[in-house]
Amino acid sequence: MDKLIDALLEYNGGDWGETAQDIDEIYRGLRLAPSLIFTYWQERCEGNDKCCFCGGDLKYMKEKEYRGEYLGVDTYEEITYGVCIECGEVF
Numbered sequence: 561m562d563k564l565i566d567a568l569l570e571y572n573g574g575d576w577g578e579t580a581q582d583i584d585e586i587y588r589g590l591r592l593a594p595s596l597i598f599t600y601w602q603e604r605c606e607g608n609d610k611c612c613f614c615g616g617d618l619k620y621m622k623e624k625e626y627r628g629e630y631l632g633v634d635t636y637e638e639i640t641y642g643v644c645i646e647c648g649e650v651f
């Protein structure tokens with residue numbers, strides 16, 4: 561928590577009033593939806609190709625997934641997924 565408060569104070573240029581408003585906003589948000597901070601973190605990680613569990617870099621892989629037969633021909637769909645190079649988590 562100290563890290564979070566320090567970061568907010570620094571972000572707000574040492575403005576305690578602004579930081580008090582931010583803390584209040586975070587407190588209300590987390591009280592209504594405790595998982596909200598993780599959802600925001602996941603979105604940020606996705607946008608930066610990072611693993612939301614360990615912060616490692618994601619490596620993207622492509623794979624053809626079988627989608628059944630259509631008019632006698634096997635059909636495949638190319639899917640892309642990310643793999644964390646640190647912990648191996650698949651996204």
Ligand SMILES: [Zn+2]
Nearest residue numbers: 611614644647
């Ligand atoms: Zn990871």
